[in-house]
Amino acid sequence: MTYTVDPARIEAFESFARAWMDLVTRHGGIHHGYFLPSEGKSDEALALFTFPSLAAYEVYRQRFGVDPEFIAADRIRDESGCVLRYERTFMRPLLPAEAPELHD
Template sequence: MITCVVEYVIDPAQTEAFERFGRRWMELVDRHGGTHHGYFLPAEGASDKALALFSFPSLAAYEEYRSLFGRDPDFVEADRIRDESGCVLRYERSFMRPVLPSPDGSPAVTAENRDIEMRP
């Protein structure tokens, strides 16, 4: 499994548009083989920071999903929310691998000892 962490700088005056943008992308990620863990918006502290986390079974599965950007009408529509509102000022994407708690209390499960497909 690979988890994408997207760190956003948003326009605080466009938070509602960012929420619409986020809800749309959550649907698209889930529809195309991923699991969206949600968008996280400012509550206290900096008012212009937001995060999104979503996972795919492998980097190859993520790349298949990414191949739809700019081509699939639903993806274009979702990006239009961002572009027309100006809710996203910039973003940075990172990929992480999980270290998960084990259900029986034994040492944490990692990609290496869980037999999860990982690619560099």
């Protein structure tokens, strides 16, 4: 995911990111981290995570707007205004040989 963030609210974005890293991990995915502005664009952040399959990702997505922990994580974003816009792109990873397996 690519986020346009409010640079003045980066601490709130970090709280939002930590909550989602935990949720992805606890619900079957592997979170590869958030990549926050450092040099160059000061308002762009990236998140990379994978699930074993599209079906597993869809099970995870069913919790959005329903699961209290997912709602609480989104509340951080909504109440702080730290995310101005985001885009979701689906890709398949090509990982180094030593990376954990991601398929059934």
